[in-house]
Amino acid sequence: MSRLARIFSFGGPDDGPYRLRRLIGMSLGLIYLFYPVAEVIDGRVGTAQAVWRMVALAAFVSVYLTVVLGPRGLGHRPRWIFPLLALATLMGAAFPLVFHSESWLTLPVYLAVVYAMALPPRRAVLGIGAMAALLIADGLVIGAEDGLLWMLVLQTATLGVLFMSVRNTRVLIGKLKEAQSEVARLAAAEERLRIARDLHDLLGHGLSLIVLKSELARRLAEQGSPKAAGEVADIEAVARQALLQVREAVTGYRRSSLPEEIDGARAALAAAGIALTARTSGAPLPEDLDGLFGWAVREATTNVVRHARATRCEITVSYGERGAVLEVADNGRGGPYRPGNGLTGLGERARAAGGDLEVESGGRGFRVRIRVAPPPDLTRPPTPEIAADRLAE
Structure with a gap:
């Protein structure tokens, strides 16, 4: 791909749409060039002069847009941008003098915008001041009207400060996105550390107990004691319990419930700058659904x-009577849905519980919904005998 094609490429996931918006905004700002174009259209200059003026205007616009739409966004300019910036400054200083026309005094206004967008704040202020001084100098040389000259100076200062604010806003947004990515990375790292700590505690305790009982069972077996079989049975029970606890630790069930997972989700989302609203209704969830929904909220x-x-x-x-429903929805960027290991495993667990997983992804965000059919004893009204038993309890 050529350098020019890369400059005007809009295919990037983040900078592309913003670059397109910049192109539209800067193109609307080119309305100030109506005045030098009008001199050519209304025939105030000869044919040769008209050609030279249009060539000069096209060259300035090309250099101006190339600098403004430089690749990689604000604050990350390649080195070749600065020679173009110097060339644009030379054009803005020379063209009003070469064509000796007040209409060309608008070029320093555009240069003030470029300096505001391309340079750090202190240098941008110096650049804007230099463009105001250049405008006054050119205006005095060509004998421009005082009213027009000072109006352009005011516009130079105003637009320069405005676009400095725009640039600073973009820089802050970029830093915020980087901070959110770091928060997400730290949250994932903390989750891995939690699992590692749980596994260490579980395996350390369980394996230590298995080793001790294995040594005891070996000594009893060497002595021919019938108690060895009981110790082996204890080893089997301890191993099964340790395996179950490891599975619970990995899946997030261990020492957690749906309310605990919602509290954990609120803390993680708050750290990432995301507001959480949680609503619950109906009867308390049974233990198996509480675990399933807790794991789904975590994922x-x-x-x-x-x-x-x-x-x-x-x-x-x-x-309630219609079953259990969990829905987690956000207002972020949905995009095309590509199922990963987490949602695939969540769907398998939902189907194992007699439910199903629904995923919706679009321009308004991402939505995960789990529906589980109600058990028969919840949908069927209790018989008088059952009701009496429950009342007696």
Whole structure:
């Protein structure tokens, strides 16, 4: 791809749409060039002069847009941008004198915008002041009207300060995105450390107990004691319990419930600058659904922190005669849905519980919904005998 094609490329995930908006905004600002164009259109200059003026104007506009739409966004200019900036400054200083026309005094105004967008704040202020001084000098040489001259000076200062603010806003937004990415990375690292700590505690305790009982069972077996079989049975029970606890630690079930996972999600989302709203309705969830929904909240909110770039997230839980429903939705960028290991595993667990997983992704965000059908004893009204038993209890 050529250098010019890369400059005007809009294919990047973040900078491309912003660069397109810059192109539209800067193109609208070119309306100030109506005055030098009008001199050519209304025939105030000869044919040769008209050609030279249009060539000069096209050259200035090309250099101006190339500098403004430089690749990689604000604050990351390649070195070849600065020679173009010097060339644009030379054009802005020379063309009003060469063509000896007040209409060309608008060029320093554009240069003030370029300096404001391309340079750090202190240098940008110096550049804007230099363009105001250049405008006054050119205006005095060509004998421009005082009213027009001071109006252009005021516009130079005003637009320069305005676009400095725009540039600073873009820089702050970029830093905020970097901070959110760092928060997501730290959250993922903290989750890995949590699992590592749980596994260390579980395996350290369980394996130590297995080693001790294995040594005892070996000594009893060497002595021919019938108690060896009991110790072996204890080893099997300890191993099964340790395996179960390891699985619970990896899947996030261990010492956690849906309310705890919602509290953890609120803390993680708040750290990423995302507001959480949680709503629950209906009867309390049974233990198996509480574990499933807790794991789903952990997986869904982790995806929100890592990928959504959202500002708001909503968790809705309901349980009643129509079954149990969990919904986690955000207002971030949805994009095409590509199922990963987390959501694939979540779908398998939902189906194992008799439910299903629904995922919606679009321009308004990302939505994860789990529906589980109600158990028969919840949908069927209790018989008088059952009601009496429950009343007696």
